[in-house]
Amino acid sequence: SIQDRFDGILRGLKGTAKISESNIEEAVSQIRRALLEADVNIKVVRTFINDVREEAKGEGVLKAVSPGQQFTKILSDKLQELLGGQAEPIRWNREGPTVIMMVGLQGSGKTTSAGKLAGMLKKKGRKPFLIAADVYRPAAVDQLVVLGEQLGVPVFRPIDDDPFKTAVEGLAEAKRQGADTILLDTAGRLHIDEGMMAELEAIRGEIQPSEILFVADAMIGQDAVNAASEFDRRLAFTGVVLTKLDGDTRGGSALSIRSVTGKPIKFVGLGEKLDAIEQFHPDRMAQRILG
């Protein structure tokens, strides 16, 4: 763990010699390695360790009784702060039903997360409604229909193989049924696919969701910043769902995505079952990234 690495570097100095700036530099290079191994983006790592270096030199590490511990504390506090101090709730619509749009790369967990959110909201006494607007992936609609059946939540099927029409008519039907929260599942797509990104922009423009959730696979590597920043640039998403955190990935993507877009990570996926979703905890994520 990173604490062990620091203890290793700064161990010989407790009480005997003063720790020097070069000791701090050695520790900083360990952090850099650890963060890269954890899949934090290289540019984000660079900015982060510059801040940590300044704080370590300026604050108390040089004079601390236990420099290794002090350094780890600075590191973990900074990481937690960057990940977003408080878990942020869903942006509820002030008037009328809340529309939540799920977007992201292929296979990230959008359909499953739409189901999980519907389940979570139903347990909280809300009246969710699912719209299956992925007309491309074979049996994507069937997948959401099965989840809806398992949850007892209505699922609106595509109209004319047209995601835009489906979103619009689905919203109208949801209102007719008195639903208060609409979860719109969309097809996975590449951020560099002009036509597919334009499709999302058009849907967003028309139905004006109060929440757009970028669903990202926690094991994503350096590419996280490319996808996240482009989805953000085009859609101005309002929150992130980080999935498959029941795996053993360190999940540095959380820091990359948060740093580059400034958007809050709202939920984490912790399994394949429909109840495996939780609020995001920045402190737990910080510990995990540091390994």
Add this chain to the structure above:
Amino acid sequence: AGVGRRLDAELLEELEEALLVSDLGPDLCDTVIHALRERAKLDSGTGLAKMIEEELLKAMGERQQDAPRPPAGELRVILVVGVNGAGKTTTIGKLAHRLREEGGQVMIAAADTFRAAAIEQLERWAERAGAQLVKSKPGADPAAVAYDALGAAKARGCDTLLVDTAGRLQNKKNLMQELEKMGRVLGRALPGAPHEVLLVLDGTTGQNALSQARLFSEASGVNGLVVTKLDGTARGGIALAIHRELGLPLRWVGTGEGIDDLQPFDAGLYTRALFE
């Protein structure tokens, strides 16, 4: 990297960043940069791009051993494994199509009996590819489905059986044991099976791919990799790190969501994309 540039410190820094951004990982990246630094001292004749490509190819293994095949006329069994959402089912559709185009008779086993509409999804692909399919009900024992499919494939004179499995994260011991059992069942039904065990990796995956490769290899004897979604901006450098550590050859690259979007691995193209 410009063709006319010298390998100085600034260029090495730029290159290091390019390789890290391609998900080579800090370890392999250090090795490559160090090797280049050494070579630059001794060898000013080789062009820069060529030098970088050569160092990367050392990690990749330019000549990949051919995929293991059964004796002529015997059914070949290919087991497809990997984490959730990597692209296993889609890759099977593409592989089936390719084999059909080459004149083969293909059987597919719908052994993902867990995920919602997994069987329906695979059915669509089998239809598109002109492959046969053996399936059971959701919740059925995956090894039993694979076993039945193998029997049917032999009976109907198919030359290849592709087995689709449910996505699973490698740290889930019970799910990895399920894969071990699948391998044993196939091997008992047909000695030598599964001849190929393909680990499908999402091309956007970071260093966790190493853990995937290690643990899936332990559980199911992976002997080949597929890297998908390289039509995006990810470069899939993790395949080099995996090859360096475990010697696993990269067999196929997924380049889109269509049935034709599968390329055999080309070491030169792959390595050049990592630093260009």
